[in-house]
Amino acid sequence: MTLRRPAGFAAALFAACCAHAAAPRLELDVRLDPQTRALHVEATLRADRLTGFALRDGLNISQAVADGKPVELHAGPVAHGVREWRLARSAQALRIAYQGTLAPLERGADHRRVLRALPPMASPEGSFLPAGSLWVPWPGAMFTYRLHLSLPAGQRGLVPGDLREETIATSPAARTVATFEMRMPSDGIDLMAGPYVVDERIVERPSGGPLRLRTYFTEAIQTLAKDYLDDSQRYLERYSKEIGAYPFASFSVVASPLPTGFGMPTLTYIGEAVLRLPFIRASSLGHEVLHNWWGNGVLVDYAAGNWSEGLTTFMADYAYKEEVSADAAREMRLGWLRDFAALPQGAAKPLTEFRSRAHGADAATGYGKAAMLFVMLRDLIGRAAFEQGVRGLWSHYRFREASWNDLRKAFEAASGRDLSVFFKQWLERAGAPVLRVASARARGSDVEVTLEQSAPPYLLHVPLELVGGAQTLTRDVAFSRARETLRIEGAASASAVRLDPDLRLWRRLDPQALPPILREWILARAPQYAVVTPSDDVRAAAERLAQRLFESPARPAEPADGDKAPLLIVGLYADVDTALARLGLPPRPAQVARSGSARVWTIPRAPYNTPIAVVSARDAEALAALERPLPHYGAQSWLVFDGRRALARGVWPLQEKPTPIAR
Secondary structure, eight states: OOOOOOOHHHHHHHTTTTTTSOOOEEEEEEEEETTTTEEEEEEEEEEEEEEEEEEETTOEEEEEEETTEEOOEEEEEEETTEEEEEEEEEEEEEEEEEEEEOEEOOTTOOHHHHHSOOOOEEOTTOEEEOGGGTOSOBOSSOEEEEEEEEEETTOEEEOSSEEEEEEOOOSTTSEEEEEEEEEEEESOOOEEEESOEEEEEEEOOSSSOOEEEEEEEOGGGGGGHHHHHHHHHHHHHHHHHHTOOOSSSEEEEEEESSSOEEEETTEEEEEHHHHTSHHIIIIIHHHHHHTTTBTTTBEEOGGGOOOHHHHHHIIIIIHHHHHHOHHHHHHHHHHHHHHHHTSOTTOOOOGGGOOSOSSHHHHIIIIIIHHHHHHHHHHHHOHHHHHHHHHHHHHHHTTSEEOHHHHHHHHHHHHOSOOHHHHHHHHHSOSOOOEEEEEEEEETTEEEEEEEEOSSOOOEEEEEEEESTTOOEEEEEEEOSSEEEEEETTOTTOOEEEESTTOOSOOOOOGGGOOOOTHHHHSOSSOEEEEOOOOHHHHHHHHHHHHHHOSSOOEEOOGGGOOSSOEEEEEEHHHHHHHHHHHTOOOOOGGGOSSSSEEEEEESOOSSSOOEEEEEESSHHHHHTTTTTGGGGTTOSEEEEETTEEEEEEOOOOOOOOEEOBO
């Protein structure tokens, strides 16, 4: 989901602009010509008292009229590409005309670039004007709007909001025009346009009027439109039942020429390349639909941290895994814990500091840890109370800002429990507790289990599984000290005890038991790579791959000279096999010893203290094909590729061992 907050300086300067007043209203006439990248806007801003606004630097204001009279504007400082403008006198209605030439579409932008601040961009193959770029005048407060969009023939476009009018160009000289309205307060406007073919379905709802579903796809993927309309309708109906009625009158799936995956009010903007993949409809689409409730329906009080990604991940991605099987859900929980364990020392932040995802470290906290918080919360208060809390959150904060503290209150009201300690420890503390079974001893018909956790201790409800003997017993025990001995009654026949075998606690797993995954290399602070094939084309392809894969600058190294920093060994099949044998490392595992143009794997144990991953390819072209897809597979231990397509993938098993019960 996009984080459409103005630059920090603008928020500070204009915070008082419209305080204690109704939401400002913005009316816009927007003319965009993707071929020339020319943007012309006439904007009228209405509020009880206007003293200024912020607008992207480089957009030239040609006219300014306040309350029907020309007004002088004073240019202020520029920060983050945005300029402050002050009115010579306050007004209730300000009309400005401005224009500019937008940046060309960054066709080569990868997903990391897209997650960071993008300028407004235009091209015949696709235009994207992000809300965060402040291409519309921002008054310092959330606003409602009505936007009239004019595009040349052959282009279709939209912004978040409900479609009010639309006229399609019928000749090359004509223009396509559409009017959109957003009656709910918003903090910005995203505009998308392209050579779209639009498919539409009108769904009658029991209440709330008809629902307009649309796809804005290029001809290349238009055959997918029906499936996306079907699944959009299914997700909207699902979450309307679980949470409350869908709060808008439309929903659209829009293809992006960039590798985006954004959820905005009334729409989702997803990269065309991934829209072709079946799993997008099975998971990512539902995630973005759900953001119309969490993030765009109940708004996020970002000052206190972004809770919406965690709740959306829990109720979408994780819920779908639960419906597949208990094993699939456990695998996702393991993935969250494994991603967290891959963070470099000191990189973990409290959830109260998470705002949006700019890189993998953010995702491990804002998505994984936050989603696990909701797993633990539901385990603690029960499913019925949890579901009641979700519905209460929606009914009370619909189109209002909510903080983590507001969520706590909603779940306390539903459960009748004081959850202050639970939320405080998981929100305000970075990292996770380290837990272990220090000892287990039979005492008559019972078993005494001594648990230890890192200091300062958390208040935990720890699942313990006693295995062996006549039956397997599972007990949840309260544990709040650094070391505590607990008595498990009637378990003397058990032979061993497992701590949290189902991985339902946010905790730091034993490093020796962890399956190594590629995220360790992606997030490493000082990664290194060794090219074991001497040819220039392979070396060049390996260097480009390293630049794409690692989030920090990587340095070349020799395989035998590796220090403790994660090392990536890269080369062609035969050269890699030779290098592994020379270094005394295990040969390629059976899982990747199959057809394909490239094979990638991590080595669980090395003879020296260097984490090692391997990329073995058929030729330089096969290495080059990994540049875009491989950074997306950080949660995997091994993969087999055919060009850009992953044929197979997996994670090495967790090696946690039970603690024997002494007698």
